[in-house]
Amino acid sequence: MKALKATTSTWVILALVLCTVQNGDTAPSATGGKPKVILVSMDGFRHDYLQLAENTPNFDRMLREGVTMPWIRNTFTTLTFPCHFTMVTGLYEESHGIISNNMYNEEMDNRYFRMSTTDDEWWTGHETIWTSAQKAGLKAGVYFWVGSASEIQGTRPEKWFRYDGSVPFEDRVDTLVKWMSEDDFDLGLLYFNEPDHTGHLHGPKGNETLHEVERMDGILGRLLDKLNQTDLLDKVNLIVTSDHGMAEVDSDKKTIDLRDYVNDTLIRKVVQQGAIAHLIPQEGKTQELVDALKDVEHMRVFVKEDMPERFHYKNHRRIQPVVLVADEGWGISQNATYRRLNIPRFLGDHGYDNILNSMRPIFAARGPAFKQNAIVESIDTVDIYPLICHILNIDPAPNNGSLERAAALLRVPPKPHDHPSSPTRCISDFSTKPDACSSTLAILFVISSLMKWNAVY
Numbered sequence: 001m002k003a004l005k006a007t008t009s010t011w012v013i014l015a016l017v018l019c020t021v022q023n024g025d026t027a028p029s030a031t032g033g034k035p036k037v038i039l040v041s042m043d044g045f046r047h048d049y050l051q052l053a054e055n056t057p058n059f060d061r062m063l064r065e066g067v068t069m070p071w072i073r074n075t076f077t078t079l080t081f082p083c084h085f086t087m088v089t090g091l092y093e094e095s096h097g098i099i100s101n102n103m104y105n106e107e108m109d110n111r112y113f114r115m116s117t118t119d120d121e122w123w124t125g126h127e128t129i130w131t132s133a134q135k136a137g138l139k140a141g142v143y144f145w146v147g148s149a150s151e152i153q154g155t156r157p158e159k160w161f162r163y164d165g166s167v168p169f170e171d172r173v174d175t176l177v178k179w180m181s182e183d184d185f186d187l188g189l190l191y192f193n194e195p196d197h198t199g200h201l202h203g204p205k206g207n208e209t210l211h212e213v214e215r216m217d218g219i220l221g222r223l224l225d226k227l228n229q230t231d232l233l234d235k236v237n238l239i240v241t242s243d244h245g246m247a248e249v250d251s252d253k254k255t256i257d258l259r260d261y262v263n264d265t266l267i268r269k270v271v272q273q274g275a276i277a278h279l280i281p282q283e284g285k286t287q288e289l290v291d292a293l294k295d296v297e298h299m300r301v302f303v304k305e306d307m308p309e310r311f312h313y314k315n316h317r318r319i320q321p322v323v324l325v326a327d328e329g330w331g332i333s334q335n336a337t338y339r340r341l342n343i344p345r346f347l348g349d350h351g352y353d354n355i356l357n358s359m360r361p362i363f364a365a366r367g368p369a370f371k372q373n374a375i376v377e378s379i380d381t382v383d384i385y386p387l388i389c390h391i392l393n394i395d396p397a398p399n400n401g402s403l404e405r406a407a408a409l410l411r412v413p414p415k416p417h418d419h420p421s422s423p424t425r426c427i428s429d430f431s432t433k434p435d436a437c438s439s440t441l442a443i444l445f446v447i448s449s450l451m452k453w454n455a456v457y
């Protein structure tokens, strides 16, 4: 990045010169033909699993032929439901409202939300990528994704299934490729519940987990092969990513038992427990509850209003008044005795602070829209939604992502006026000439990608 800073002013001057001979559009279209996107999530695929596992030829090939980054920055809390819904809405968890895997809302008909809950009322109000695509007249199919079995804004994906973790991964791949080829879908989403499941049981460094990573590499290979067989490999923009990483824990040894410090006189309900906990205090007991917990080792206690800004995790009614965040490796339990008796020991978990290295997921992309053999700076999972909207050439709903950040992945950078809400500021002299300003920035983008200055960590 040093080189970049040193030469930026040169580029600006060059761009200003070029600007005078350039008018109108500067970016050529990214692909011939209709753009297609496949978004794949392999649950709990930690960003460094490819380094830890031995044999991952298909991922290796995908990285060579596409673009990657050290990790993608996911949102807090690093749990499956919130993180997956962020990817398809571009919204922070407090804005899309799926703030945990377990939720409670007194005012709803079905007060409890569990991972199997599909009641539409928990999901309403937030446009997903498949909704945006279908609104624009495109065809979208979803082979399992958080939210896809519910009606959101009155629509469902054209193809969807109620979640069934036992469906063989091969079948999911084959069906999705059929949608993309025979049915000519524009957008496909595909979810796999591994390596998360094995990672929980055996921990992120466990042999079984790393074998599972190798199995998932084989599933990626099958997807690439099927796309090749259907002549789609070089037409589809394929994104493979995940919701969160996995930390080493020991559920038998590193557990904080809330019963050691508080009881029902202070807590009305424990809605979520584990790496994070959501507590509803008894009426008027919030401060007393916080005081009783504030010196407990291996965790942090927040009243909802004081959650750190960087979490973007306070402005939603389903976030309960007191939130506990365990230190990496620890778990919070309402009754650790009960847990030991009823849940087998496990060695991996997630849900922790999203700044932890262990919580960070993988990201790789390949296809006509993406750079080849490039490593770019990390983007955020909220950027995936505006990125896909851009590739599909559809209008994004309001979101928290930045196409400008995601542009680092693209072979042909977006024109600045493609994303008017971006924080880009024009050079002051140009503020009265927006067209010239757009051209200048577009040329800057082109030059910068020609010079490959973004191929750094």
Ligand SMILES: *[C@@H]1O[C@H](CO)[C@@H](O)[C@H](O)[C@H]1NC(C)=O
Residues within 6 Å of the ligand: 206, 207
């Ligand atoms: C993992 O496999 C290696 C080599 O096969 C073996 O030495 C090691 O003990 C195994 N570790 C675990 C935790 O099973």
Ligand SMILES: *[C@@H]1O[C@H](CO)[C@@H](O)[C@H](O)[C@H]1NC(C)=O
Residues within 6 Å of the ligand: 225, 228, 229
């Ligand atoms: C695609 O399939 C053809 C044969 O159908 C094969 O020759 C080619 O190597 C495959 N390409 C890739 C990238 O797998």
Ligand SMILES: *[C@@H]1O[C@H](CO)[C@@H](O)[C@H](O)[C@H]1NC(C)=O
Residues within 6 Å of the ligand: 262, 263, 264, 265
């Ligand atoms: C709950 O805590 C209060 C205050 O520490 C204590 O007086 C009471 O006996 C406790 N109740 C139970 C059921 O442990």
Ligand SMILES: *[C@@H]1O[C@H](CO)[C@@H](O)[C@H](O)[C@H]1NC(C)=O
Residues within 6 Å of the ligand: 259, 335, 337, 338, 341
């Ligand atoms: C915790 O769970 C154990 C085992 O189910 C049960 O015997 C005990 O009563 C529970 N403790 C409290 C305080 O609820």
Ligand SMILES: *[C@@H]1O[C@H](CO)[C@@H](O)[C@H](O)[C@H]1NC(C)=O
Residues within 6 Å of the ligand: 091, 092, 095, 312, 398, 399, 400
């Ligand atoms: C995220 O986006 C939503 C929808 O535009 C907006 O209401 C919210 O204020 C944004 N959050 C932040 C932190 O900018």
Ligand SMILES: [Zn+2]
Residues within 6 Å of the ligand: 043, 044, 079, 080, 081, 196, 243, 244
């Ligand atoms: Zn997950």
